[in-house]
Amino acid sequence: MSYEEDLYKEIILENYRSKKNKGAIDGADFHAEGANPSCGDDLELFLTVKAGVIERMTYEGIGCSICCAGANLLCESLTGRSFDRAREIVAQFKGMLLEEQEPDFEDEISDLEAMQGVKKYPVRIKCALLAWNTVEGILNNAE
Amino acid sequence: MRSSLSVDKTPSRSGLDIAKIREDFPNLGKSMRGKPFVYLDNGATSLKPRQVIESEIRYYEEYCANIHRGVYEFSEIATEEYDSVRSKVARFIGAPEDGHVIFTRGTTESVNVVMHGWGRKNVGEGDVILISEIEHHANYVTWQQLAQEKGARLEFIPARPDGSFDLSGLDALFEMPVKIVAVTAMSNVTGYKPDIKTIIDTAHRHDVPVLVDAAQYASHHTVNVAELDCDFLCFSGHKMCGPTGIGVLYGHERMLADMDPYMYGGDMVVRVKRDTSTFKPLPERFEAGTPNIAGVIGLGAAVEYLQGIGMDAIAEHEAHLIEYTLSRAAEFPDLVSYGPADHSTRGGIFSFNLGDVHSHDVGSILDQEGVAVRTGFHCAQPIMRLFGVPGTVRASMYLYNDTDDIDMLFEGLDKVRGIFNR
DSSP states (O other): OOHHHHHSOHHHHHHHHOOTTBSOOTTOSEEEEEEETTTTEEEEEEEEEETTEEEEEEEEEEOOHHHHHHHHHHHHHHTTOBHHHHHHHHHHHHHHHHSSOOOOOOGGGGGGGGGGGGGGOHHHHHHHHHHHHHHHHHHHHOO | OOOOOOOOSOOOTTOOOHHHHHHTOGGGGOEETTEEOEEOBTTTOOOOOHHHHHHHHHHHHHOOOOSSSOOSHHHHHHHHHHHHHHHHHHHHTTOSOGGGEEEESSHHHHHHHHIIIIIHHHOOTTOEEEEETTOOGGGTHHHHHHHHHHTOEEEEEOBOTTSOBOOTTHHHHTTSOEEEEEEESSOTTTOBOOOHHHHHHHHHHTTOOEEEEOTTTTTTSOOOHHHHTOSEEEEESGGGTSOTTOEEEEEOHHHHTTOOOSSOSTTSEEEEOSSOEEEOOTTGGGOOSSOOHHHHHHHHHHHHHHHHHOHHHHHHHHHHHHHHHHHHHTTOTTEEEESOSOGGGBOSEEEEEETTBOHHHHHHHHHHTTEEOEEEOTTOHHHHHHHTOSOEEEEEOOTTOOHHHHHHHHHHHHHHHHHHTO
């Protein structure tokens, strides 16, 4: 596959452009910040939780298309999940990009597999994972 | 900021034979991502000519020995070669004495040697360190940390929105208790070349010394520290066709005499008693331990190489390239370039953004087209704040670049538009 198909396929560009999960949440239950100093990516995540389920999740900040697409996909796939399930999805996504794990996401979040091509471009993996690494700080410290 | 000039594509003004120069650089014949390699990241490091690579190989293969120590022939040859480079560098920058040239690991270390050796001794509470917002982190963070340690404060030479200096109020800045000025001779982001001479002369009228960060400037221009009358000048070998890990600190004798060594150890002492030591004179006092001998020898070959071509011709060639680049940029209405519009104040650096595409995406697509550029904030976050952007794409040129390289850059930018505008 060409780099256009790996890095700049339609699903990634759509997620990059999507405004649906962009912006801060006033009074969010959880908030975390993450940055990739070498490329200037800088994100904040906001989560509200109701009855143990992530009710709404947004991101704000500056990043390249891969970084923002990764953040938007994260928000899309964790909304409506328990923290336990959220941890599993994060582990599976990171496994897809950092290890040899073949992705097997449920249909509803199968768009996550669109990011698999990023794996071929080692410098961009940290872009794709910035939001995912950042959310781990919240998920791993929450009760 | 855009030029509407129409420029002749042939860079003949400088008289450089670019095709012949390119043959000296083995890297230029390679391909990257399966495409002919176009190198436009010279602000980060330059490629190395065969003459430099071979000089290092010769040292390692033919007379490898430590310097200033051995009593045998190869150590004598290595010592002679090493010391002769100091003379070559001194002549290259117009230093009156070889001993005023100190070898370091690079510009960053050179600035740090001054900060530790002169700054910690001479800067105190309430003092001002005058720098600018267009500095590289090497010449910014170093002074910021000293200010924190001493209770001194940073003040800034005023910069206009395009990153050039407004020197109209320069004299009045010295009503503050300024202890040292540390300023770049060429911005690594915009290629802007401030009027260093005016800054130095003004500072000296107030008895304030000036450190010049010439990391970008020295590789592209003739430097004469005696004419400039700067107190310190810092630059790196690897940006001027030399090896990595070798740099230069030039210091005026009166400044070096007032400086403490920043590292202690072998090769810098005359006599070591139980509780005290006496140190060698300049410059060895500042070069503790076995130095980067191969790096120094490579730097000597780089200086000879550049002098053989001529620094003025190199500067003129790059002035032509930046003019051509800015004229091509004018074809892209969605391209914003950063830096002063006046070409004459700029070296061969072109920083820009394309529409709202993140610089990392632009760089990534250019990479796939074989074009190497730098993206992000270029170790210069203060100037990014001045421009109000998180980063830029930077194409930086050198003697072996030609207008074909620039055309390849713009072809790549067409590709970026194709991907992001679909």
